[in-house]
Amino acid sequence: MKLLSLTASLIALCGASSVSADTISLFDGKTLRGWRGDKTFWSVQDGAITGESTVANPCKQTTYLTYMRDDFANFELIVDFRLIAEKGNSGIQYRSQWHNKDLFQIKGYQADLETGDNYSGIFYEQNGRGIVAKQGQHVVIAADGKKESHPTGRCY
Numbered sequence: 001m002k003l004l005s006l007t008a009s010l011i012a013l014c015g016a017s018s019v020s021a022d023t024i025s026l027f028d029g030k031t032l033r034g035w036r037g038d039k040t041f042w043s044v045q046d047g048a049i050t051g052e053s054t055v056a057n058p059c060k061q062t063t064y065l066t067y068m069r070d071d072f073a074n075f076e077l078i079v080d081f082r083l084i085a086e087k088g089n090s091g092i093q094y095r096s097q098w099h100n101k102d103l104f105q106i107k108g109y110q111a112d113l114e115t116g117d118n119y120s121g122i123f124y125e126q127n128g129r130g131i132v133a134k135q136g137q138h139v140v141i142a143a144d145g146k147k148e149s150h151p152t153g154r155c156y
Helices: none
Strands: 012-014 042-045 048-051 080-082 089-100 105-114 123-126 130-133 139-141 147-149
Touching: 089 123, 130 139
Parallel strands: none
Antiparallel strands: 012 048, 012 080, 042 048, 089 105, 105 123, 123 130, 139 147
């Protein structure tokens, strides 16, 4: 099964402030109903999905919270997020698949998020090619999966 893995790796997803009639809310603001992940790290706090790794409870590998209720063909994802750690690094997976379902690990595309200015906004492939495109970089992905910078500034 192909997942729309609206997956956040140690990120807080907050309820949307405004939604249209055709918007599907993935989070009820109170529970993790419809989501699958390691509850050692994932919870709902103050109306937000929260992922937390602490000194007392460290997350030793990447872990994901995955929305499992529906599959989506085409979508526009609108999310509010906040990283509160001084050196936080996270991301939102989309059009992804399970890499190891028992360990809550995903493979696929990720919109990277961090507290610094190196990785937010990059296009990353988890358990694949790694960084596909950096901020402002335009690339072409050929049928064989190889990438190259594209001089026209358009993405393909």
